[in-house]
Amino acid sequence: AEQQQALKDEIKALLKARNAVLVAHYYTDPEIQALAEETGGCVSDSLEMARFGKHHPAQTLIVAGVRFMGETAKILSPEKTVLMPTLEAECSLDLGCPADEFTAFCDAHPDHTVVVYANTSAAVKARADWVVTSSIALEIVEHLDSEGHKIIWAPDRHLGAYIEKQTGCEMLRWQGACIVHDEFRAKALQELKAQNPDAAVLVHPESPQAVVELADAVGSTSQLIKAAQTLPHKKLIVATDKGIFYKMQQACPDKEMVEAPTGGNGATCRSCAHCPWMAMNGLVAIRDALRDGGKPHEIQVDEDTRVKAMIPLERMLNFAE
Numbered sequence: 433a434e435q436q437q438a439l440k441d442e443i444k445a446l447l448k449a450r451n452a453v454l455v456a457h458y459y460t461d462p463e464i465q466a467l468a469e470e471t472g473g474c475v476s477d478s479l480e481m482a483r484f485g486k487h488h489p490a491q492t493l494i495v496a497g498v499r500f501m502g503e504t505a506k507i508l509s510p511e512k513t514v515l516m517p518t519l520e521a522e523c524s525l526d527l528g529c530p531a532d533e534f535t536a537f538c539d540a541h542p543d544h545t546v547v548v549y550a551n552t553s554a555a556v557k558a559r560a561d562w563v564v565t566s567s568i569a570l571e572i573v574e575h576l577d578s579e580g581h582k583i584i585w586a587p588d589r590h591l592g593a594y595i596e597k598q599t600g601c602e603m604l605r606w607q608g609a610c611i612v613h614d615e616f617r618a619k620a621l622q623e624l625k626a627q628n629p630d631a632a633v634l635v636h637p638e639s640p641q642a643v644v645e646l647a648d649a650v651g652s653t654s655q656l657i658k659a660a661q662t663l664p665h666k667k668l669i670v671a672t673d674k675g676i677f678y679k680m681q682q683a684c685p686d687k688e689m690v691e692a693p694t695g696g697n698g699a700t701c702r703s704c705a706h707c708p709w710m711a712m713n714g715l716v717a718i719r720d721a722l723r724d725g726g727k728p729h730e731i732q733v734d735e736d737t738r739v740k741a742m743i744p745l746e747r748m749l750n751f752a753e
């Protein structure tokens with residue numbers, strides 16, 4: 433505990449010295465979320481992280497999350513130094529949608545408007561007309577559909593299916609998945625729901641469609657936290673990364689929260705409701721990033737890609753405002 437405290441103090445001093453601010457995702461470990469709050473940074477979903485990083489006056493952003501979040505920050509704020517605890521914090525959606533294959537796919541359907549999820553590389557964003565996050569995907573696709581656009585959607589197949597179902601708009605869909613949310617199981621969830629008839633079910637739309645169909649609320653991480661507060665239920669079954677419980681419990685101290693069942697136990701499931709890449713964001717890595725900077729920590733996006741990727745990102749932020 434003493435060592436922990438010394439590390440936190442060191443990070444606080446480095447944040448000041450570097451004129452830096454800590455931006456963290458809800459899936460990072462509680463101690464990191466707490467530190468971000470304590471030091472005037474932000475803890476949020478991916479849309480709010482992007483907005484916060486863009487508008488905050490600090491010269492350096494330290495992004496605790498996964499690589500695409502750091503890249504998004506850099507794309508929107510090229511004049512800032514963007515550091516990450518580790519650049520090896522990936523995302524299965526990003527990895528499952530390589531830019532060259534995706535570009536070929538788009539080129540084969542030139543009459544389509546290209547909508548990509550924020551969980552993609554800068555190069556994939558550079559090929560897109562729109563970037564969306566889970567908190568605004570539905571509204572943006574609805575808007576495009578009402579204007580008669582034909583849409584390519586990438587990379588999350590479950591979120592894509594959910595949007596299709598909600599909007600009635602058919603899209604050409606890339607078949608990626610999040611290894612964390614893909615593990616939630618509808619049958620086991622149904623059983624848990626039957627055992628807890630008074631509980632509300634909260635589901636992130638990266639989960640399989642059969643799981644989404646059992647939900648009382650579907651949404652991005654911050655939308656799920658809001659739903660936890662708003663719904664009258666005292667018990668909540670939650671299908672998203674466990675990291676969310678820190679904030680959700682803070683927001684609803686009097687409610688009981690239960691993890692939704694996944695496909696395996698510790699021995700068999702690949703992620704067990706906690707993203708292995710989010711878990712790479714530790715206090716030591718944050719300290720190292722702030723102290724040492726440079727190659728293992730600093731996000732770089734080549735200028736041509738950055739300028740192209742900024743257009744669909746700005747489009748999303750303007751639409752959201």
Ligand code: 13P
Pocket residue numbers: 457459476477478479551565566567610638651652653654
């Ligand atoms: P949101 O925070 O936008 O809901 O994104 C979820 C996610 O997968 C981040 O890894």
Ligand code: SF4
Pocket residue numbers: 459498522523524525551610611612613638673707708709710
């Ligand atoms: Fe990607 Fe899933 Fe991890 Fe989010 S939780 S970063 S979508 S792998």
